[in-house]
Amino acid sequence: MIxxxxxxxxxxxxxxPAISVPDLTIDSGxxxxxxxxxxxxxxxxxxxxxxxxxxxxxxxTSGSVDVFGINPIERRPSDFSELIGYVDQNPSSQFVTDRxxxxxxxxxxxxxxxxxxxxxxxxxxxxxxxxxxxxxxxLRTLSGGQAQRVAIAxxxxxxxxxxxxxxxxxxxxxxxxxxxxxxxxxLVDDLGTTIVMAEHRLERVLxxxxxxxxxxxxxxxxxxxxxxxxxxxxxxxxxxxxxSKEYGQGKVALSVREARRIVTDRIDISQLQDPWExxxxxxxxxxxxxxxxxxxxxxxxxxxxxxxxxxxxxxFSISQGRSVVLMGRNGSGKSSLLRALAGxxxxxxxxxxxxxxxxxxxxAPKRIANIGFVPQDPGVLLFGESVEDECKRSDSVARLxxxxxxxxxxxxxxxxSLECHPRDLSExxxxxxxxxxxxxxxxxxxxxxxxxxxxxxxxxxxxxxxLKELQDQGVAILMAxxxxxxAAKFVDRVVMIGxxxxxxxxxxxxxxxHSPLFAPSMFKVLAxxxxxxxxxALFVLGVNDDKD
Amino acid sequence: xxxxxQIKYEETHPLIWWMWxxxxxxxxxxxxxxxxxxxxxxxxxxxxxSRGEIGVFGRSFQMYLKLALWVVVVRVIFQxxxxxRIPGEDIFSIPSVTFHIFSSPISIGGAxxxxxxxxxxxxxxxxxxxxxxxxxxxxxxxxxxxxxxLPVTFFEVAMVLTVALSFAPEIAIELEGVKEARKLRGLPTxxxxxxxxxxxxxxxxxxxxxxxxxxxxxARGYGIHRETGSKLRPIFYIALVMLVFSSFAYFVxxxxxxxxxxxxxxxxxxxxxxxxxxKSANRRSRYRPERISKRGYVAxxxxxxxxxxxxxxxxxxxxxxxxVVPSALPLAPAAFASISxxxxxxFVTLxxxxxxxxxxxxxx
Numbered sequence: 001m002i003x004x005x006x007x008x009x010x011x012x013x014x015x016x017p018a019i020s021v022p023d024l025t026i027d028s029g030x031x032x033x034x035x036x037x038x039x040x041x042x043x044x045x046x047x048x049x050x051x052x053x054x055x056x057x058x059x060x061t062s063g064s065v066d067v068f069g070i071n072p073i074e075r076r077p078s079d080f081s082e083l084i085g086y087v088d089q090n091p092s093s094q095f096v097t098d099r100x101x102x103x104x105x106x107x108x109x110x111x112x113x114x115x116x117x118x119x120x121x122x123x124x125x126x127x128x129x130x131x132x133x134x135x136x137x138x139l140r141t142l143s144g145g146q147a148q149r150v151a152i153a154x155x156x157x158x159x160x161x162x163x164x165x166x167x168x169x170x171x172x173x174x175x176x177x178x179x180x181x182x183x184x185x186x187l188v189d190d191l192g193t194t195i196v197m198a199e200h201r202l203e204r205v206l207x208x209x210x211x212x213x214x215x216x217x218x219x220x221x222x223x224x225x226x227x228x229x230x231x232x233x234x235x236x237x238x239x240x241x242x243x244s245k246e247y248g249q250g251k252v253a254l255s256v257r258e259a260r261r262i263v264t265d266r267i268d269i270s271q272l273q274d275p276w277e278x279x280x281x282x283x284x285x286x287x288x289x290x291x292x293x294x295x296x297x298x299x300x301x302x303x304x305x306x307x308x309x310x311x312x313x314x315x316f317s318i319s320q321g322r323s324v325v326l327m328g329r330n331g332s333g334k335s336s337l338l339r340a341l342a343g344x345x346x347x348x349x350x351x352x353x354x355x356x357x358x359x360x361x362x363x364a365p366k367r368i369a370n371i372g373f374v375p376q377d378p379g380v381l382l383f384g385e386s387v388e389d390e391c392k393r394s395d396s397v398a399r400l401x402x403x404x405x406x407x408x409x410x411x412x413x414x415x416x417s418l419e420c421h422p423r424d425l426s427e428x429x430x431x432x433x434x435x436x437x438x439x440x441x442x443x444x445x446x447x448x449x450x451x452x453x454x455x456x457x458x459x460x461x462x463x464x465x466x467l468k469e470l471q472d473q474g475v476a477i478l479m480a481x482x483x484x485x486x487a488a489k490f491v492d493r494v495v496m497i498g499x500x501x502x503x504x505x506x507x508x509x510x511x512x513x514h515s516p517l518f519a520p521s522m523f524k525v526l527a528x529x530x531x532x533x534x535x536x537a538l539f540v541l542g543v544n545d546d547k548d
Numbered sequence: 549x550x551x552x553x554q555i556k557y558e559e560t561h562p563l564i565w566w567m568w569x570x571x572x573x574x575x576x577x578x579x580x581x582x583x584x585x586x587x588x589x590x591x592x593x594x595x596x597x598s599r600g601e602i603g604v605f606g607r608s609f610q611m612y613l614k615l616a617l618w619v620v621v622v623r624v625i626f627q628x629x630x631x632x633r634i635p636g637e638d639i640f641s642i643p644s645v646t647f648h649i650f651s652s653p654i655s656i657g658g659a660x661x662x663x664x665x666x667x668x669x670x671x672x673x674x675x676x677x678x679x680x681x682x683x684x685x686x687x688x689x690x691x692x693x694x695x696x697x698l699p700v701t702f703f704e705v706a707m708v709l710t711v712a713l714s715f716a717p718e719i720a721i722e723l724e725g726v727k728e729a730r731k732l733r734g735l736p737t738x739x740x741x742x743x744x745x746x747x748x749x750x751x752x753x754x755x756x757x758x759x760x761x762x763x764x765x766x767a768r769g770y771g772i773h774r775e776t777g778s779k780l781r782p783i784f785y786i787a788l789v790m791l792v793f794s795s796f797a798y799f800v801x802x803x804x805x806x807x808x809x810x811x812x813x814x815x816x817x818x819x820x821x822x823x824x825x826x827k828s829a830n831r832r833s834r835y836r837p838e839r840i841s842k843r844g845y846v847a848x849x850x851x852x853x854x855x856x857x858x859x860x861x862x863x864x865x866x867x868x869x870x871x872v873v874p875s876a877l878p879l880a881p882a883a884f885a886s887i888s889x890x891x892x893x894x895f896v897t898l899x900x901x902x903x904x905x906x907x908x909x910x911x912x
Contacts, residue, residue, distance in 0.1 A: 056763040081769030093757065094764040098692040105835030109696070110769035118835050155768070344728055368734035380725045381733060383749035397734045423752075437733065 002026040002049060002162065002194065004221075007063035009048060018044050019219040021063070026196060026213075028068075028161070031188045033205055033227070034198040035234060036215030037456045038428030039416070042198040043089060045221055046164045049196065050084040051077040068161060082111055085155030089166040089427055089454065090377065092139070092147045100142075101126075101135045104154045111158060125153040128183050130176075141306060144171040144376050144450065145330025145482075152180065156187075163187065165197040167427075169204055170453045171376075173329045173482045175517050177204050184208065200428075200456050202238040203485065203521050206231065207255035217415075228252045236457030239485055239521050243534045247543055256524040263525060263541070272540055274529050276509060292319040295445050295476040296341065301350035303336050309348060310336050312501050318445065323467070323477040325487040325508070327518055328497040334480035335376060337497070338447050341478065342373035354445055368398055372443035376450050378434030379422070387425070387433060388418040398441035409436035412462050428454040435463070439470060446470065448479040452486050464489050488512060488520040488532035508532065557901035560599070561840045562689030563697055564847050568595070568893050569685035571851035575858050575887055576677045577799055582666065584883055585673040589616075591891045592680040600687035601900055608720035612683025616676035623672030628660050636663030686716055688900075697838050699823060703771035705788070710765075711758045718754040726750050780822050787818035847893035854889035861886050 008020035019041040026032055034042045047053040051072030054061050065072055068083060088094045097103045104125050108118045126132045129149040134142065142150060148171045155163065163184070169177035185208050187193040196213075199205050212230025213223045224230035231241050232252055244253035244262055253259035263269060296318040303311040310333040318324050326334050339345045340352065343359030352359065355370050362370065375381070384390035391405035406418060412432040422430060431454065439446060446467075452460050460483075467477060468490055481487060487494065487508065494511040496503045496518075504511055513523050513530040522537045523530060531537045576588050596609040628642065644657035691713035698706040726746050727737045736742045765771075794812040798805060840848075861882045 050767060052763055052767060056759070056766070077763070077767045078769050078772045081767060081772060086767050088760075088764075093760045094767075096692065096761065096765050096768065096770075097696065098690055102696065102835065106696075106770075107768040109832055109835055110772055112833050114833060115835075118833060122835065342732065344731070364731070364734045364736065367731070373732050375732075381729045383726065383729065383745075383752075393735075394733070423756075441734075 001028050001066075001068065002196075003066045005064055007048070007061065007065055009044065009053060009061045010059055012058045012060075017219055018059075019048070019215065019221060021045070021221040024213070024221060024223055026194060028194055029188060029192040031184070031195045031208060031210045032197070032213055033202075033209040033211070033230075034196060034213050034215065035200075035202070035230070036198075037217055037235070038200075038413075038454060038459050039426030040215045040217055041219040041221075042215050043166050043426070044219075045215060046086070046166055046196060046198060048072070049162070049164055050080055050086045051075065052086070078110075081107055081160075082158055083160055084162045084164060085158065085160040086164045087151050087155055087166060087168055089170075091151030091171075092142070092144075094151055095139045095147075098139055100131065100137050100139060100150050103139060103150060104157050106154065107158050121157045121159075125157045128156060129153045130179060143331035143335065145173060145176060148172055149176065149180070149330075156183075159187075159191060159193070161192075161194060163193055163195045163197075165195065165199075167199055167454055168197060169199060169201060171330070171450065171482070173327075173517075174204075174484060176330055177201075177482070181205060181208055200454060201483070202231065202457075203240055206238065206241070207257075227254060234457070236461060238457065239534050240525065243522060243525065243537055246534070246538060247541060256521050259521075259525045267541070269526060269529070272526070272529050275540065276530055292321070294318070295320050295355060296478070297351070297353045298341075299351040301337075301340070301352050302348040303333065303340050303345070304348040305333075305336050305345075310500065311497065313350070314497065314502050315350075316495055316502070316505055318476045318478055320444070320476055321471050321474045322493065323471055323479065323491045324493045324495055325491040326478060326480040326495050326497065327482070327484075327487070328503075332498050333500070334497065335449055338373065338375075338449050338478070338480055341445070342371055342447055343367070344373075368441045368443060370443055371445050371447065372438035372441070373447040374431070374434050374438050374449060374451060376453075378431040379427075381434045381437060382422040382430060384422060386418065387416065387420050387422060390422060390433060390437060391418070394437040394440050400440055405436055405440040408440055408466070409433055412436055412466060413459070426454070428456070428459060431455065432459065432463070435466075439466070439475075442470070442473065442475065444474070444476060446475050446477045448477065448481075450481055450483075451479060452481060452483045460486060484512060484518050484520045485533070488522075556898050558841060558843065558898040559693075559838075559900050560688075560847065560897045561697065561838050561844050562694040564840060564844045564893075564897075565595075565599075565685050565689040566694070567848050568851045568890065569681045571855045572681050572890055573678055574855050575890070576674055576681070578858055578862055579883065580667075580670045580674060581880060581883070582670045582673055584880060584887060585670060585677055587884060587887050588677045589673060589680055591887070591894070592677065592684045594891070595894055596680070596684035596687050599894055599897060599899055600684065601690060607724070608717040609683050609687040611716065611720060611723075612679055612686070616679045616683070619676040619679060620669065620672035623675065624665065624668045627664055627668030630656055631664055631668060636661035639665065683716075686713060691717075693838065696834075699832075702823075707762060707765060707770065711762055714761065715754060715758060718757050719750060722750040722753040722757075725753070780825060783818060784822040787815040787822070790815035791819070843897050846896045850892035850896070851890050854886055854892075857886035857889065858883060 004021040004024040006022060008017040010017040034045065036042050044053055047057070048065060049067060049072065053059070054073065055077055061073055067080065070080060072080065095103055096106055101122060104122050105118060108121055113121065126135055129152055131146070131149050131153060134146060134150065139150065148168065152168060169180055172180060181204060184195055188195060197205065206227065209227055211223065211225060212227045213221060214230060214233065215221050224233070231237065231254065232245065237245065240253050240256060240259045244251060244259050248262040251262055253262055294317045298317065299315050301314045302309060314337065326337065328334055340347050341354065341359060343362055346360045357366065357370060359371060382390055384393060387409065388406065391409060394405040395402055409432065412435065413429050416425065416429055422433060425433065431451065435451065451463065455463065464486065471477060479491070491508050493506065494508050495505045496511065509530050509532060512518055512520060512532065520532050522533055526537055526540060529540055531540055572588055572592060576585065579585065593613070600609055638659045639662055641659040642657045644655055646653050646655040691710050694713070695706055695710040726749050730737050730742070730746070790811055794808045794815065797808045801808065
């Protein structure tokens with residue numbers, strides 16, 4: 001049992017508490033979801049449970065915390081390593097060794113498990129997260145999603161009583177995310193593990209959880225007994241919930257199955273008209289329209305990383321003002337492709353042109369006008385002393401009017417002080433700042449690597465609006481993401497890669513509704529009608545008149 | 549399984565490279581003959597280049613290489629401007645100024661002699677060699693693997709060592725990241741101003757990484773058995789400090805060598821005793837422990853033989869050049885041969901596998 005009473009914590013040199021927990025109890029064996037806006041203090045709350053706050057953060061605590069009879073403020077975090085497993089938001093930063101197997105065995109070694117037990121535990125963890133083929137890989141060669149799974153495996157190895165997970169599925173492809181959720185479910189059911197998880201992608205996790213704990217913007221942590229009630233209190237809702245709230249007449253669905261039942265109770269889905277039936281041929285014709293200027297052209301491109309070919313003969317192009325999303329399993333080479341397009345790495349073979357320039361040899365002033373790239377870890381783009389400093393620098397490099405970047409940032413992340421040090425921003429806010437900096441010179445091609453990681457629905461919404469605006473201004477967007485809901489909202493085309501080459505490429509509606517794994521949740525509810533988002537679903541059901 | 553002609557790989561135990569490096573460092577300190585010192589430098593660079601890890605750890609070696617060059621250049625410049633006026637053949641002369649501080653004359657500038665330059669070069673190369681050796685070990689033995697090989701009794705030391713040793717490679721990683729980021733943001737990556745702007749984020753980034761590393765180690769139970777055997781802990785630390793000091797003192801205070809050696813031996817015994825008495829607390833187990841291969845043992849033997857033979861050679865004849873000797877440099881063939889033995893370690897071991905290969909299999 002985890003019990004907080006009158007607990008509050010503030011970081012050094014601040015006056016208001018980062019989090020305050022008046023009274024909260026998490027029972028043993030509960031699966032609890034922690035929700036709250038980007039930057040509200042979810043990570044701080046998790047770290048307070050295993051003592052990393054305040055032991056590794058400094059700052060002042062008051063009140064008491066009790067985790068299975070231990071007070072984390074008084075004891076050191078290593079004393080709970082058998083009791084609590086903690087997975088950081090940025091998994092590769094928590095690696096201690098350099099090989100997958102060793103990383104998983106690390107905690108077992110420290111706790112003195114004997115050889116036999118250790119071997120079994122390592123094998124179990126590898127199997128649980130389906131990473132047996134990665135076992136001898138160097139940690140530095142893993143992709144973001146692979147690293148995430150290794151990080152989870154490395155704390156699961158001791159089968160801790162409590163698992164603290166900070167955005168565990170944000171870097172995972174939909175298939176892997178489902179697998180991880182199934183594993184967590186099994187831990188709760190079979191072993192009675194208590195899981196506290198912070199997650200923004202609610203559509204993935206809602207069906208599994210027992211209870212919602214909400215962290216408000218001012219850092220107050222409050223619980224709701226019923227997940228349905230807790231979810232509807234949120235400012236922005238996941239698609240299934242939003243849909244059922246609108247359509248279900250008071251009933252709230254947490255899963256696709258529940259939403260489907262709400263629909264089938266009222267109508268027969270097979271009787272519905274598919275409004276896109278005639279449109280398909282037109283879209284295909286539109287694809288062949290060469291009158292629009294091509295911003296990026298990839299012709300038979302091969303990409304190698306560390307001497308190994310990761311992608312072979314990839315060919316596609318992106319037209320002005322169009323958006324393309326790049327999808328594929330974890331480690332399929334999405335990031336490598338984006339890095340090549342951004343000109344960070346040379347390509348191994350083929351032809352790659354952005355506005356008829358070779359991105360690898362492009363010079364600095366031309367670069368920002370042609371290519372904007374937001375990498376998976378956006379923090380690397382930031383090195384100023386304050387948000388304002390970053391924005392000013394961006395304005396001066398791109399010769400923009402003063403305050404342009406700051407204005408873009410404020411629209412993306414309202415309410416964040418410009419005096420903040422970028423390091424003190426949450427992961428999500430840092431991402432928005434990086435995006436603001438990159439889009440301010442209005443590059444003709446915008447490359448985004450997992451841009452919705454760590455963003456709440458509201459922030460995602462604001463980001464999509466901004467991206468659509470850019471698109472209207474003629475910016476071509478290429479985004480690598482696992483977030484099908486975002487892809488379904490505004491992307492024109494999807495390119496799927498896997499097994500080292502392109503698997504499919506085509507209009508979003510067609511591609512996303514053909515793959516059960518990558519299908520958006522609204523399509524799952526109304527299949528076979530190819531709806532992509534809530535508005536379309538309501539339109540098909542006759543509730544909403546507006547198709548777009 | 550591997551077809552003929554394919555390169556073979558093997559990971560050498562990190563401690564082997566540490567032994568190798570320590571032996572080379574001792575050799576460096578035993579001589580001031582520039583020819584011998586250059587030989588040590590060549591061996592170290594070879595080690596870093598041929599047996600170092602490919603990738604980030606390898607790239608951090610390039611930083612050490614640049615640093616070593618700087619050390620030599622700065623040392624020679626200092627000699628020219630401020631150095632002691634060693635008598636000998638004048639090469640050129642710079643204007644000299646003499647100050648009187650507390651009535652003792654201090655002069656700057658003056659005649660520069662070839663002897664002066666040679667001795668400055670020798671001292672510069674000596675220091676540069678140490679930098680190179682450290683850099684080579686750093687790229688040859690991954691600190692994260694070293695951490696797993698150290699007994700948990702030394703957990704604080706091991707933790708500090710790991711964090712400290714991974715700092716240079718982390719800086720190399722950060723440097724690359726910051727350079728890329730500046731490229732993406734259209735900022736210059738070369739020039740003094742860029743360097744100034746890049747220094748802080750690089751330092752910040754690698755410090756942050758070090759902090760994260762230690763908190764992550766803590767959260768996963770590293771050093772959990774610290775309470776056991778804590779009574780003997782102070783003795784362990786005193787012995788450790790004593791060992792460090794006596795190894796310095798050995799080279800600095802020539803007249804105290806016997807006392808210093810005794811102190812070193814005593815502290816070594818204390819550390820071992822502490823380790824042995826703490827065996828029950830040493831409950832940390834090993835998953836696939838790193839084993840020292842046959843090649844590793846041969847490499848270690850080569851390092852030891854090299855040092856011992858150099859000590860013997862030194863006992864029978866000089867391997868050093870006196871400060872004021874003729875400009876002709878003694879070649880010292882016996883010493884040259886002894887030092888060369890340590891290069892054997894590089895020939896008998898195999899390169900570590902490249903990152904893209906899964907360790908243990910050579911077919912991709």
